[in-house]
Amino acid sequence: xxxxxxxxxxxxxxxxxxxxxxxxxxxxxxxxxxxxxxxxxxxxxxxxxxxxxxxxxxxxxxxxxxxxxxxxxxxxxxxxxxxxxxxxxxxxxxxxxxxxxxxxxxxxxxxxxxxxxxxxxxxxxxxxxxxxxxxxxxxxxxxxxxxxxxxxxxxxxxxxxxxxxxxxxxxxxxxxxxxxxxxxxxxxxxxxxxxxxxxxxxxxxxxxxxxxxxxxxxxxxxxxxxxxxxxxxxxxxxx
Amino acid sequence: xxxxxxxxxxxxxxxxxxxxxxxxxxxxxxxxxxxxxxxxxx
Numbered sequence: 200x201x202x203x204x205x206x207x208x209x210x211x212x213x214x215x216x217x218x219x220x221x222x223x224x225x226x227x228x229x230x231x232x233x234x235x236x237x238x239x240x241x242x243x244x245x246x247x248x249x250x251x252x253x254x255x256x257x258x259x260x261x262x263x264x265x266x267x268x269x270x271x272x273x274x275x276x277x278x279x280x281x282x283x284x285x286x287x288x289x290x291x292x293x294x295x296x297x298x299x300x301x302x303x304x305x306x307x308x309x310x311x312x313x314x315x316x317x318x319x320x321x322x323x324x325x326x327x328x329x330x331x332x333x334x335x336x337x338x339x340x341x342x343x344x345x346x347x348x349x350x351x352x353x354x355x356x357x358x359x360x361x362x363x364x365x366x367x368x369x370x371x372x373x374x375x376x377x378x379x380x381x382x383x384x385x386x387x388x389x390x391x392x393x394x395x396x397x398x399x400x401x402x403x404x405x406x407x408x409x410x411x412x413x414x415x416x417x418x419x420x421x422x423x424x425x426x427x428x429x430x431x432x433x434x435x436x437x438x
Numbered sequence: 439x440x441x442x443x444x445x446x447x448x449x450x451x452x453x454x455x456x457x458x459x460x461x462x463x464x465x466x467x468x469x470x471x472x473x474x475x476x477x478x479x480x
Contacts, residue, residue: 232467266470284470299472302465398453401466412455415464425458 219437221255222429225406227263227394228340230320230354233299233310236344238403238416240306245422254430259331260340262324262390263402269319271355280317302416303348314351321387323354326364328383329374338367 224242228235246253266284273280281292296312303310323343330339342363346352353359357378364374377383394404397412405413405422408429413421465472 229467233472234465234467237465265467265472281470397455401468403466406455410456412453412457413460414457415460415466417458417460417464421458421460421464 219255219433221257222426222433223408224256224258225261225409226258227261227390227399227404228402229263229265230323230340230343230347231269231318232263232265232402233303233348234416235403236308236348237299237303237306238405239340239344240308241416241419242405242422244306244419246426248419248423249426252427254426256426258337260327260336261393262327262387263394263399263404264319264321264324264387264391265402267319267321269317271319271322273317275317277312277315277317308349310348311351315348316351316353316355318353318355320355321384322357322360322378324387324390325378325381325383326360326374328386329377330364330367330369332383333369335367335369339364339369342367 226235226239226242228238246256275283277296278289278292281287281295282289287295300310300312327336327339327343330336343354346363347354352363354363357375360378361371361375365371397406401414403414403416405417407413407425411425411429413425
């Protein structure tokens with residue numbers, strides 16, 4: 200939470216500034232993870248629910264490639280992919296997707312699994328690191344997830360990723376160069392290795408202030424409560 | 439805060455974090471397994 204320098208009675212005092220760092224939230228996620236997008240919305244809702252009491256936060260996304268063996272181009276539906284990988288009957292997969300779609304809708308997300316193009320997300324993660332370097336990681340994270348889950352856009356091919364990068368204002372040529380060179384490949388692997396070192400097996404996984412771990416697409420209230428707790432601890436430490 | 443939402447779990451995972459219990463039904467993706475419903479279909 201940032202405090203202004205307004206003093207008692209509205210007078211400004213040159214030494215009244217209390218500058219605090221935003222609360223850091225590190226999030227491990229994958230673009231192709233439906234619960235990560237839902238969890239993202241829940242986190243945002245949790246922050247919004249705090250209203251004027253919401254502390255300032257700094258969010259950083261980290262790469263977690265859920266299925267490295269996924270092909271860049273998979274010719275078939277999401278149902279085909281899941282049934283093949285999990286060996287489940289198509290009817291059961293349909294049922295599962297309907298449930299996810301319902302939970303997403305409750306979070307304000309219009310998932311379209313019929314249009315979704317299953318793909319490998321490695322290059323998308325590299326692009327997210329490029330975007331982080333450019334200060335636009337949050338914008339690109341939202342754009343990629345929306346493209347994948349609600350618009351049926353392909354997020355595995357360089358050409359498509361460059362288009363999406365440009366849509367959030369990133370330099371298309373620089374984005375392409377970053378992807379073609381693999382300049383951020385090591386950063387992606389470092390994130391994945393860090394997740395392993397932390398014992399993170401599934402995503403989304405949220406870390407608040409490097410202290411509190413939150414696993415899964417938790418309800419908004421949980422995120423709000425954790426933020427309140429962290430902010431309260433800061434206030435106590437500063438008292 | 440003193441409420442239950444931030445009570446910690448006793449999970450044996452080698453996590454350096456204080457894990458927030460939250461909603462145990464909150465879903466995660468592990469590998470390709472993202473869609474398993476709370477009550478698996480028979």
